[in-house]
Amino acid sequence: MKYRIDEFNIKNFRSISQIKIRPNKDENLLTICGSNNVGKTNFLRALYLFFHPIKENFSAKKDIPYHISEGSMGLGFVTTLKAKITEISTGKTYNITQKFTERKGEKQVDILGKIDRENLTQKEVIDFLNKNFKFFLIEASNVNIPKLVSEIVNEEILPIGLDKRRGKAQQESLEKLTEFIDKSKEAVGKIENEITKIFKDILKDVNTIDSDDWKLKINFPEYNYLREAISNMINFTLFDTNQRELETKGSGIQRTILLSLIQYVNKKTKKDVIWAIDEPEAFLQADLQKSLFNRLKDEATRNKIIVTTHSHFFIDLNSLKNTFLFAGTKELKEYSRKPGLVFHKLNTIVINGSDYEKATNIKKHFGIKRNDSWEIFPYNIVVEGQEDKDLFIALFNKFDLPIPNVLVAGGVDKYKGYLQFIEDMCSELSFKPKLKIIFDKDGAGKSQYNTLKNKTFKNFTTECLFIIRFDGKTYDNIELEDFIYPDLIFNATNKLLRKKGYKSIRKSDREKRCLASYDRKPILECLNDFTTQNNEDKHPMDFNTMSSKLFLSDKICKEISTTDLTEQMKNFPKVEEFLTQIASG
Structure with a gap:
């Protein structure tokens, strides 16, 4: 292709009040997904109008949003399309603005353009589009x-x-x-x-x-x-x-x-051919859908292809930069020109986020559950239990880090069998995933680490990592709870103790954490000791039980999301360093 579309803006076109799409410059296949009636097809129609900007292709009755055409009839009674197009070989940038309106049956199209800072006439813009682009819109209901x-x-x-x-x-x-x-x-x-x-x-x-x-x-x-x-x-x-x-x-x-x-x-x-294909998967069986998508990806190495889809076979998990999830909002509007009438303002929006967050929302939209090809992402981390996953995700959010796909094996002793299960699941993937496997640095963790650190798999790659302590000290017997800031652990522990009628851990006990007698102990054993010392008349507590760990995890996650941790972040930078290391593949 000679040209690249760097940005496309739509204002007041059908269900779209305002939307801006910035395609990834390195990929020519752009995928739009979302529920029915959220504006996916309208986005394609707006593109068609942009590349065929003639009066006959515009109808205010159809193209001006209903709440404007029938309600306000004010300054918003105009459809505006803007595009930023770059000539790849020279880097020249074309900024084109088109405005469509219709008054008393008279349609008007106003087109402005620039090459870098040089103004273009309306005729020069139209000639540029006609000479260099061929745009096809293939709607789902009409292959044509x-x-x-x-x-x-x-x-x-x-x-x-x-x-x-x-x-x-x-x-x-x-x-x-x-x-x-x-x-x-x-x-x-x-x-x-x-x-x-x-x-x-x-x-x-x-x-x-x-x-x-x-x-x-x-x-x-x-x-x-x-x-x-x-x-x-x-x-x-x-x-x-x-x-x-x-x-x-x-x-x-x-x-x-x-x-x-x-x-x-x-x-x-x-010419640069742009194919806008509405639901290409329509009426195709699963294997034809897979084949068609792979063929479209291949064709997209030469020309621009934009598809809307309801099929997860048309979502490339290995590259979500050019995948956009559309959603729709609805707002009630009243206008002085139409007293007593209420109009629904429909608006198409784009759901943003990291690749993992985007994929999670797409999974939810498609209704994809466990044990399917979307269980495994291009990059994943593997942890022992659900409470580990919850803690990591809470911390990723706190540090504003990208959230990777977190897989739960169900215990360190199940890592080996779980990875074999993943091996089978990955056998038909079009990409080779990477898994970072997180181990506690205790007896069981070190044993499984030594078993798996040099093991290779055909369908994915692995990297084995021990969890670190919050302060970076390299002792043995370090568990995930030792990675968490101590104050968060102590605060959550006291909530559990108060719930059970036990005396809380005191400030003086917290200060013992780094004394020689406790420094090398896992934090959960320290909690057992402090609780027993303060509650000699009570039955000893064991914070290593699953129920206690789940309670602590829940309370810590809530505190992470609601508490200012600036001081802890400053005092213990190793926590953020480790999270950054595992957040990205």
Whole structure:
């Protein structure tokens, strides 16, 4: 591609009040997902309008948001589209603004543009778009194969040098007409063979379809008309045991033909082709969806492809920078011009966040549960228990670090079996995940660490790490609780003690934590000792039990989210260093 779209802004278009998308500059495949009626298709339609900015393509009744067109009729009665486009080879930047409005049936399109700081006229902007871009919008409800065929026919068949003056060819000799037909059929045959080859190559990825049973055929019927009618007379036929028009075939096969046409057009044009495809997975079985997505990724190395989807097969977990999750909001609006009427202001928004947070929201949207391909992300950390996961995520949030995918093995002794389970789950992934495995530095943790530190797996890579102490001291018998700031541990412990009717741990006890007699002890053993000393008349407490750990974890997580930890962060920087180390792959 010669050009890159760095930014696209939409204001007051259908369900979109205002939205800004900044695609990742290194990727040409952009994916939009979200529930029904949140504005995914409207985003594609706005792009179509931007690349075809003519009056006929705009209708205030359809395109101005309803609450404005029927309610305010004020200054907001205009659709504004803006784009920042960069010429890749030179770095020149085109900033283009288009405004569409309609008053008393009169439509108006105002277009402003700049190359860097140089102003462009409206005509120069339109010429720039027409000369350098070819934009196709394929809506889910209308594959519109005939339109694509027309594009191919007009570019590949008609410029064969005949019929240069309309009408005159009708008076030419029968020999000239026959020559014209023969040459046209020859051109059609070449197109037919090339697209059939692409189509059959796609079907090789689908076990349930024998590619040898199918081929594409372009019917070239007898006719008495010339250039103006040719593209309308030609139709595509999927040939199996008989020749029948494409519309009689299943929608899934039609979508596969669409991919064949995409590949064909991309190869033939010198312009930057942008394909906006609404729900390409529609009517396709799972293996065809996977195959189609992989093919689209391949095509996106040469041209821009934008898809909306409801299928997790069209989400690339290995790269979510160009995946956008849309959501919709609704706001009640009243206008003085329409007393007594309440309008719903619909607005499309983009859900942002780290790759993990974005993927988690997408999982929730798609209803993806455990034991599917989305259990494993490109980068993951593995911890022993759920309380460990909760503590890490609370700390990641506190330090404003990206949250990785955290997997729970169910105990250090289950690490080996859990990793084998992950190995099986990863067997069909299109990427090779990385797992950082966190071990307590106690007896059980060191034993499993030594077993797994040099073990290799076919379908993922691993890195084994011991948890550190909050102050960075490298003693043995360090557990996750020793990583947590001591004050958080003591505060949570006192809540549990008060709940059970025990005396709290005193300030003087807290100060003993770093004395020689306690310094090398795990914090949970210190809690047992301090509680026993202060409650000799009570039954000894054991903070190593699962119920106690879960209680402490819950209280610590809440305190992390609500308490100012600036002092602890300053005094014990090793905590943030370790979290930063494991937050990113």
